[in-house]
Amino acid sequence: MIEVKGVEKGFGETPVLKGINAVFEPSKTSLIIGQSGSGKTVFLKTMLGLHLPDKGTISFNGTTTESMSSDEKRQLKQDIGMVFQGSALFDSMTVEENVMFPLKMFTKQSKEVMLERVNFVLNRVNLVNSNQKFPAELSGGMQKRVAIARAIVTKPKYLFCDEPNSGLDPKTAIVIDKLIQEITDEYEITTVINTHDMNSVMEIGEKIIFLKDGLKEWEGSSDDIFKTDNEAVVDFVYSSNLFKNVRKVYLEK
Amino acid sequence: MTYIKSVGAYVIMLKSVFRRPQKAKIFKDAVFREIDDLGVKSVGIVAFISFFIGGVVAIQTALNLEDPIIPKDLIGFATKRSMILEFSSTFIMVILAGKVGSYITSSIGTMRVTEQIDALEVMGINSLNYLVLPKIIATVFFYPFLVLLAMTLGILGGWIAGVVTGLFEQYDYIAGIRMDFKPSLISYSLIKSTVFAFLIATIPSYFGYYLKGGSLEVGRASTKAVVWTIVMIIITNYFLTQMLLS
Numbered sequence: 220m221i222e223v224k225g226v227e228k229g230f231g232e233t234p235v236l237k238g239i240n241a242v243f244e245p246s247k248t249s250l251i252i253g254q255s256g257s258g259k260t261v262f263l264k265t266m267l268g269l270h271l272p273d274k275g276t277i278s279f280n281g282t283t284t285e286s287m288s289s290d291e292k293r294q295l296k297q298d299i300g301m302v303f304q305g306s307a308l309f310d311s312m313t314v315e316e317n318v319m320f321p322l323k324m325f326t327k328q329s330k331e332v333m334l335e336r337v338n339f340v341l342n343r344v345n346l347v348n349s350n351q352k353f354p355a356e357l358s359g360g361m362q363k364r365v366a367i368a369r370a371i372v373t374k375p376k377y378l379f380c381d382e383p384n385s386g387l388d389p390k391t392a393i394v395i396d397k398l399i400q401e402i403t404d405e406y407e408i409t410t411v412i413n414t415h416d417m418n419s420v421m422e423i424g425e426k427i428i429f430l431k432d433g434l435k436e437w438e439g440s441s442d443d444i445f446k447t448d449n450e451a452v453v454d455f456v457y458s459s460n461l462f463k464n465v466r467k468v469y470l471e472k
Numbered sequence: 473m474t475y476i477k478s479v480g481a482y483v484i485m486l487k488s489v490f491r492r493p494q495k496a497k498i499f500k501d502a503v504f505r506e507i508d509d510l511g512v513k514s515v516g517i518v519a520f521i522s523f524f525i526g527g528v529v530a531i532q533t534a535l536n537l538e539d540p541i542i543p544k545d546l547i548g549f550a551t552k553r554s555m556i557l558e559f560s561s562t563f564i565m566v567i568l569a570g571k572v573g574s575y576i577t578s579s580i581g582t583m584r585v586t587e588q589i590d591a592l593e594v595m596g597i598n599s600l601n602y603l604v605l606p607k608i609i610a611t612v613f614f615y616p617f618l619v620l621l622a623m624t625l626g627i628l629g630g631w632i633a634g635v636v637t638g639l640f641e642q643y644d645y646i647a648g649i650r651m652d653f654k655p656s657l658i659s660y661s662l663i664k665s666t667v668f669a670f671l672i673a674t675i676p677s678y679f680g681y682y683l684k685g686g687s688l689e690v691g692r693a694s695t696k697a698v699v700w701t702i703v704m705i706i707i708t709n710y711f712l713t714q715m716l717l718s
Binding site: 264267268269292293295296297299301303304305307308309310320321323324325379 | 494495497498582583586587588590591593594595596597
């Protein structure tokens with residue numbers, strides 16, 4: 220479980236996060252939504268430790284990052300998997316090398332054992348016969364699958380995804396969403412996803428946090444989002460006529 | 473103020489770079505990969521330039537020594553000294569600052585822009601140590617060999633130029649090369665090249681690692697990195713010459 224209490228973060232004179240409280244539970248897919256510039260990515264990077272919070276605390280399974288020793292912090296990093304917006308695969312490595320990299324870095328397993336695990340996770344993300352390809356030879360969807368495979372290869376307890384659907388066609392986006400949800404359930408991972416994609420919100424949003432101007436404006440599930448009368452959420456989620464009509468029909472029912 | 477900040481950030485960067493590598497085998501592989509990328513792949517250009525510049529230095533010296541009183545072996549002597557003292561260490565390093573420096577900045581800068589560095593950090597890897605230390609080891613240990621190659625080929629180029637053009641006798645040239653031979657000058661050149669190699673690995677890494685922005689910034693950072701590396705090589709050359717030769 221991840222618990223965020225009163226987290227504030229600014230850059231220079233500009234405050235970005237203005238005291239966010241949130242709880243992310245295991246085996247649940249939690250989504251962070253909000254307009255561009257609302258602080259989603261900074262929030263995610265702060266939880267990941269890429270930014271230090273100016274105020275507030277972030278706890279992983281009850282231990283705040285501040286009170287962790289260096290060894291505990293190192294261990295925590297190994298318990299975290301991250302899927303970046305642009306996949307962030309290492310260009311100079313093949314698919315197999317990319318996925319094997321965390322294992323090589325943090326385990327003392329033999330090459331055979333590592334290869335077995337790599338093939339298992341690549342199968343799990345439905346990516347076969349691509350082991351020797353380089354990231355540049357893969358489509359956007361395939362790159363995302365490799366990124367997911369790399370993120371879960373060390374059996375992490377926490378999975379963070381920054382806009383995992385960006386740049387993907389709607390069909391592939393849903394496949395990636397479903398994959399993340401399945402992996403979350405299967406390995407009981409605490410998954411946090413930053414997204415703009417309303418399909419993801421409706422499909423896999425077990426818990427949704429809406430950020431506005433660096434503050435948590437609303438929290439609920441994908442069912443609650445239909446019923447909410449929070450103007451900011453309605454404006455953001457139902458900005459298109461299609462979604463407005465879907466909501467209308469849903470409420471009329 | 474910006475310059476002072478940059479120097480401070482550069483020093484802090486070096487502090488993170490010089491840490492114990494997290495995994496010896498991965499580090500060793502990275503060092504060999506960097507030796508290939510930054511060193512072995514530069515052998516051709518270093519050999520080509522050294523050979524022809526050696527020839528040009530010899531021809532120019534010969535053409536400027538028309539007075540019969542001046543001994544002809546001075547051509548070999550001047551070529552040897554020019555190649556050992558300045559050309560092989562400073563001139564070649566300036567060329568490598570352009571070739572290798574831009575490669576280092578653009579490769580690390582692209583990793584920054586595409587969040588590959590963030591990915592390393594999230595995994596708990598000291599990205600500076602992982603990315604920069606192998607480059608420092610590779611350049612500092614390999615570039616002195618490139619300098620020795622440049623010296624040899626430059627002197628050889630001068631000799632062949634004389635033979636081809638007939639401007640001087642090869643016996644005079646060889647006598648010039650053997651005249652007043654001081655091994656300490658080779659040491660001086662190698663020490664300089666080691667320091668310059670360190671600058672070539674670290675300054676472009678700094679510009680790439682702390683890059684902010686997109687692909688346009690990668691190009692700008694590469695240009696800046698090359699300019700600053702060359703400026704620092706020239707300034708360091710001045711002080712090292714003063715310290716080591718005076």
